[in-house]
Amino acid sequence: MKSSHIHLCFCLLFLFTGFISPDLYAGSCYSIQAYQDSTEYQSFQGKVVDIQTGNPIIFASIFLSGTNIGTVSNSEGEFLIKIPMFLENKVIGISSIGYKNVEIPIGQLNPEGNLVELEPNPIPIEEVTIINQDARDLLEMALQSIPDNYSNDPVMMTSFYRETIKQNRNYVSVSEAVLDGYKASYTDLGDLDRVKIFKGRKSQDVKKMDTILFKLQGGPQTMFMLDIVKNPGELFEDDIMGYYIYQMGGIINIDDRQAFVVTFEQMEHLDIPLYAGKIYIGVNDYAFVGAEFKIHEKNLENASQYLIRKKPVGMRVEVDNANYLVNYRLIDGTWHLNYVRTELMFTVRWKKKLFRSRYTTMTEMAVTDIEARNITKYKFRETTKRSDIFADQVSNFEDPDFWGEYNIIQPEESIQSAIERIGRKLQRMTR
Structure with a gap:
């Protein structure tokens, strides 16, 4: 196995420094196209819950049908x-793993x-128990079905990206952006995805990080490298699959379609950090529908x-999770x-000191629009790199209507509170 290749595909890189960088607040302002007037779009806020328990359903897909x-x-x-x-007569669709889809006409929605x-959508028990399928063979069929x-052609993607850093229980950094992406063909392995920042902003509480400055790189x-279909990396490459145990884990409903669940984990004898998790593969088309995985606990150290x-x-620095x-x-059969x-x-400790901090980092990206026409392959110098520190490339939070018409991931209450708290502190510092 090429151990030097491990985690180059699926992991962010982190930089810890013991001083405050003088350019922490320096940010480049990206050229911004003129936004449409707010009267040309309408916003809808809401919450998705389980009808039986009332519990929130996280990471559900909300989309405009068609x-x-x-x-x-x-x-x-x-x-x-x-x-x-001009799309106000359309229907909003909501879907999530293990639930029935819901469609709501836009005219029935309130602004807030x-x-x-x-409603949960369980699979009948007889369908769960009768699965005459080998997990490794199923994965091979899914890989062969990618074309x-x-x-098979590149598309343009608009997406919303957010990264946060928490030191112990407090948010100390929130950065986010609208990204323009050239999404390469899935069958042309030599053609790579290219991403550039269209518009971004950040909010950082430097005082809370003045002992350790923690930055995310790349x-x-x-986010695009985590497209496991385009970048099979440490999950599906031929010389890697032999280091995993794959097993069938039943059938589940996703977006009103049935999907096989394949569980996997690294073999016991390995002393390098690989992954464990679940892969979801469509029953009818053998498409990779999704995956959730983690670095195996055995080799987190x-x-x-x-x-x-x-x-x-x-x-x-110890990796906890x-x-x-x-x-x-x-969308339209693809x-x-x-x-x-x-x-x-992460847990951070200093030698010969009692000082200890725990950091939690979160990055997420939601694709908010796809365009199959007007394909533009960005020049390499225009795009983000694995070596870039995103928070150093965007400017501070200022305009409350910053995102205009662009779809974003609604910030959690704790994140929104942190943005407001840090914003007030920055205003005091600049007076």
């Missing part, structure tokens, strides 16, 4: 979707306070060497990347 427009609910089940006025209740299920680019790019002498989620959406999320937790 179009490429969509977003996802946040970790509290809340969503915000913006619809052009919409409660969407989804039939995913775009965030937007990593070895993961920091692949995740940490730089740290001060005397600092010890590393979780990943990716899913796809079917599956497209829909949502990507990572969440990683």
